[in-house]
Structures are given as structure tokens and as C-alpha cells.
Amino acid sequence: MDLTQTTAANFPVLRLATPEELDAVAIAEVSAGRSLRLEQDLLDRVSLRRREVLELLTDGDPVYGVNTGMGAASEVRLDVVAQSRHQNNLMLGRAVGSAPWLTDPETRAVLAVRLRTFLTGDAGVSEHLCVRLVELLAADMLPAIPRTRIGAAGEIIPLAHLGGALTGSGEFLVDGAAVDAVDVLSAAGMEPYSLETKEGVALIEGIPVTTALAILRANDARLLAAQVVALTAAEVCLVGASRDPFDPALARADVELGTVLGAIRQLAGDDPHPRTLQSPLSVRVLGAAVAQLLRSIDAVEAAVERALNGVTDSPAYLDGRFIGTAGFDGFDLAAALDGLRLSMIHVAETSAARVHRLLDEKFTGLPRQLSGQPGLHAGMVAVHKRTVGVVHELVAVARPSSLGAIETSFGQEDVQSFSSEAAEACHHAATGLRDVLACELLTVIQGVRLSERPLTAVDPRLRTLVEDASDLLPDGTDDRAFGRDITVLNDLLASGWGRWAATDGLSTPGR
Known part of the structure; x- marks a missing residue:
């Protein structure tokens, strides 16, 4: 949905x-x-x-x-x-x-x-x-x-x-x-x-604020996971990378990894003659990174279920009596949200690294820096610098929000879970990851426009997905104010671009 x-x-x-x-x-x-x-x-x-x-x-x-x-x-x-x-x-x-x-x-x-x-x-x-x-x-x-x-x-x-x-x-x-x-x-x-x-x-x-935000943050993350899968599949096809890292046989005893690898392989298809035998690590570890993201989402959703079905009021009326509780403590949700945030930041790091790799003609076989006229036009080099800035910001504030108790109320409240702050930090990470993915999508579009074999060995739905995004941007590959393109693509990603591009295990919100 x-x-x-x-x-x-x-x-x-x-x-x-x-x-x-x-x-x-x-x-x-x-x-x-x-x-x-x-x-x-x-x-x-x-x-x-x-x-x-x-x-x-x-x-x-x-x-x-x-x-x-x-x-x-x-x-x-x-x-x-x-x-x-x-x-x-x-x-x-x-x-x-x-x-x-x-x-x-x-x-x-x-x-x-x-x-x-x-x-x-x-x-x-x-x-x-x-x-x-x-x-x-x-x-x-x-x-x-x-x-x-x-x-x-x-x-x-x-x-x-x-x-x-x-x-x-x-x-x-x-x-x-x-x-x-x-x-x-x-x-x-x-x-x-x-x-x-x-x-x-x-x-x-109780903890209705954090519970509500956790539901929405988990849904956001599932969409981002599907978008990462779609972008990776497009990049693999664009540069003719080996499909070996996405072989379903590698997911033995790991359901989440199998889901991710299967989705990428379904979209990218097979290529018996890849251009490169071994891709950079940022491409090869993508399956594991998104699998961990899925596990983190599952952890948040499990904490949400406990919050919705548990006793969070205090004093609660149970069995004909009032019972004072600590049900308003949101550490369960806060810790799960912190884990989700770290998983999203890791995915953002791998995405930024892949953008950098796409600028290297040795890896892609495309013009250097994805510039239509190297020297005169800078291509995507500054777009990559933006991803570096976003990732640096995310890493700089990556301390767990769920830690850092400060005594209040004359010692009556001597610990806090900071669960609402954990939800806000998770939202910030999702926004940052989306920004990095917008830069990655722009880089893919630039590469497709410069390629002599644009996504020929790919699920036609994915090719249409990339083309639809490309149609929103100005024509050509010459330098322009690419920040405007990134804003357009950010809005596109937020609207649900690529949600279908994975199996239900990635794309079903509120699962």
C-alpha cells in the first residue's frame, strides 16, 4: 500500500x-x-x-x-x-x-x-x-x-x-x-x-507520540529500502557489473538477505559476460546493508506492537484495582529507532560511495566524472560532494538518542528514554538518506544518457522507472544547476518512486 x-x-x-x-x-x-x-x-x-x-x-x-x-x-x-x-x-x-x-x-x-x-x-x-x-x-x-x-x-x-x-x-x-x-x-x-x-x-x-512516529518511520524506511534496491539494480546493469554478489545462494539461513538479493536479481537480470569481474565493495555489500535495514525495521515494528498491546497508562486500571506502572518509559521504541537510524546511515554511506565509483571511467566504461565533455563540464563530481556532506552530517550526530539520562523532578525522574527525540533523529536520518538517493538517481540518469547501452539487460519496468525520472529533468548532460534536479528527484522519491521495485518483504508498510 x-x-x-x-x-x-x-x-x-x-x-x-x-x-x-x-x-x-x-x-x-x-x-x-x-x-x-x-x-x-x-x-x-x-x-x-x-x-x-x-x-x-x-x-x-x-x-x-x-x-x-x-x-x-x-x-x-x-x-x-x-x-x-x-x-x-x-x-x-x-x-x-x-x-x-x-x-x-x-x-x-x-x-x-x-x-x-x-x-x-x-x-x-x-x-x-x-x-x-x-x-x-x-x-x-x-x-x-x-x-x-x-x-x-x-x-x-x-x-x-x-x-x-x-x-x-x-x-x-x-x-x-x-x-x-x-x-x-x-x-x-x-x-x-x-x-x-x-x-x-x-x-x-504512555508513549503514543513515539509509537505513532515509529509506525511512520518504519514505513519511510521500507520505501527507502525498495528505492535502494531499484537504484542498485539500475547501476549494475548500467556498468555491466558482475551479478555474483546478488546470487540467491549466498543467502543461506538469512531470510532478509534472500529477499534483498532476489529483488535485485529479478530487476537486474543475468549477464553472462559482465564488464567487470569484481565490483567495488560498496556495490557488493549492498545486499547485506539493506538486509540489516529490514531487520532494523522489523525491530521497530515489533516494539510498536508491544506498545500498542501493552500496559502504558499509569496508574492503570487492571483487575479491579489501580496499579502504578513504568509503561510510559519508551526505551524499547527508542533503542529500536536508534538501530534503524544507524542502519539507514550505513546505507547512506554505501550509496555515497557508489556515486563516487560511478565517476570512475575504469569501473563504468563511461566518460570520466560522467561529463559529456570532460574539462569543460564537471559532470557529477560536485553532486558526489553533496552526498559526502550529507553523510558527514548524519555521522556527526549518530550518538544514540536513547542514552544520556539527566536527573529531573528532584530525583523522582532520574532516567529518561528520550524516545521522541529518537524518533526525530530517525526522521532526520531518513531525510538525509533520501537526499543521498536523489543524488544517486541523478547520477544514474546522467550515466544512462551518456551510455551507448542504456539498461538493455534489465526488467523493463525498471527501465521505465528511470526514464520517468529522467523526463522530469532538463535534457542533455551539460553542466547546469544540478541542485534543482536534486530537489525534483527528492520530491519524486518522497512521493513513492520505486516502491514496487522489491518484493512485499521490502515494500509493505506497517507490516
């Missing part, structure tokens, strides 16, 4: 009868515009759980964040007056974020994951809050949620912004700008939502 080309009109309304139906694939569809509807039986189950929670709260026992303060102030008991203000008030002092904000698709995914966790009943929120989240999605009213500078255990900072938009103290995004929530709600004919008992603390618990 290519979610880059979808709109709300492409999807039927998803009618939810169980929380599990709002899975990773459905959340990705909601991010792309799909609408939700909560079936009455599901709402009745949420309502029943809500009544159980309210009944249990009448016994007067301390319940964290409900009739007590939060964090280091949890020993402070709140009187009835304070409790009546507490849930809405939780959205105020914790809303310390600012721009840059999550994008519209990212914010829609966050709302969907927040809804999913509420529908399980662990948080004990009312059906009214669940319905309000669905209404926001239907109206495309999206809270302004900060995407970075989040240094808390869990996600209290971004979630306080989400809750503030609901209650009227925060902001919504309108055409990319943050607008006062009261004005937006009024224009939509809505009143600010008044959070009821336990609903405020429920809103700021």
Missing part, C-alpha cells in the same frame, strides 16, 4: 468494534486521512469500565495524579476543590514546548494511537473523550504538538500540548501555524473539553 498517494477519499470509514482493529496499518491509514467511527458496543465497554473506575475512586484511597499531585509532589493530597481543577490544570505547566511542530500526518497518527490506548480501558477515561478524539480527526483539527526538546520521563510535554488543545489552553495547527485553541474550537462550533476525573493524568501518560 502506497500511503504517499492516498487521501481520505481513498479509504472507507474504519468502523472500530475492538481496539485491536486500530493496528499499525490502520494508524498509518488514519495518518493519511482515513476517518474512524466507534461502534456502539465498543463505546458501551469503555463506558462500563469508566463506571468501575469512578466507583473505585469513591473509597478515598490515594490514586496518583487523581487525588494527589504528580511526580515529586505525589505525596500531596488534594482536597475536593483542588481535584475539580487538577485534571485540566495538568495541561498547563507541562506545556513547555514550542515550534517546530509535528506535521499533520504525524499528528493524526498520534491522535489515533492515543485513542487506541484509551479504548483498551486501562486508562479508565470516558467514552466522551474517545469520541472527541474521533471528532478532531474527522474535522482534521490537529493540536500543535512539539517534535523536539522533550526531556522528560515519558511524553508529558508533547501530550500536555495535545491535552491543552482539547481543553482550550493550547493551540491547533492551521495551515502550519499554531492558532489559539479557543478560536479554532469556536470556529468549528465546539466547546473546549473539560477533563473529568483521571482523564487529565491519562492524557499525559
